[in-house]
Amino acid sequence: MKKWNSIRKGSKKLKEKVKDFFGDEYGGNLVEYALLIGLALFIFFIIVGVMTTLLDWPLDLANNFLEGFGA
Numbered sequence: 001m002k003k004w005n006s007i008r009k010g011s012k013k014l015k016e017k018v019k020d021f022f023g024d025e026y027g028g029n030l031v032e033y034a035l036l037i038g039l040a041l042f043i044f045f046i047i048v049g050v051m052t053t054l055l056d057w058p059l060d061l062a063n064n065f066l067e068g069f070g071a
Helices: 002-023 025-063
Strands: none
Touching: none
8 A cells, every 4th residue: 555655656756747848838848948859950951852863863763874776
């Protein structure tokens, strides 16, 4: 029984700490920065994917250029 009471107290403290963290302005800023970094990485990988596709396209055309003449 003593074990359960300590678990309840610990979970109650944890809930309060999490609530204070997200309620605090500093904690909110951390969450916003994490979201902005995630968005920036997402856009970065989209741009890198498009650029690598654009760079592969002329190389593929150059490799298949002579096939059009029957070579």
